[in-house]
Amino acid sequence: MAKIGLMGGTFDPIHNGHMALAGQALTEFGLDRILFIPNYCPWMKSGRRIADADDRIDMVRAAIQDEPRYDISYIEIEAKGNSYTCNTVLQLKKEHPENSYFFILGADSLFTIEQWFNPEIIFQNVTILAAVRDDCDLEALKVQKEHLTDKYHGEILLMHMQRIEISSTYIRDHFYTSENVSKMLPAPVYQIIKERQLYRDR
Ligand code: ATP
């Protein structure tokens, strides 16, 4: 039996906030591996343009290449259409019922998870690991954790990490205009964006 962390996201692009989140989950909860699962087309974001799946995949692969405990899963990309975490979780459990799964997310996701498709299935099958983000501090996270635990009876554990002020949105909007963006990205990801001229048209 292995303890597997799941990091779902658009990764448009993957950045150091994602990497820090994964690293903290790995050490704080003694996970064996982390699976990065890029969405094909998350329905919550269907209103805006998203970089090609191939570019997002290449960036994830570049970011995780030196960490043998990190892996990429194409489960949502291959499924095409809208990506639903509940389906991903059920498929992983079916393939490997012996594993225990931990879904890693930032505070913003813990506050929207009730609007996801079948949240009860997610809570029944994984432990949620949640981290502070933006203006949501540990106190606000605890209140939301209580609310969700009462409603879904799942297990939510709060991660003990500092807030990391990085988002893909900021990177997409400022890649060509702000020097501090290079510090927010793993070096090979920065290179890919530059070489392929991604996010040029924003
Ligand atoms: P976007 O700005 O396009 O929404 P993002 O930076 O939020 O991008 P996502 O791919 O949407 O990145 O996020 C995937 C997961 O990683 C989400 O659960 C999100 O909460 C979490 N996450 C991303 N960045 C951070 C961060 N800086 N701190 C904590 N959690 C984060």
Ligand code: MG
């Ligand atoms: Mg996001």
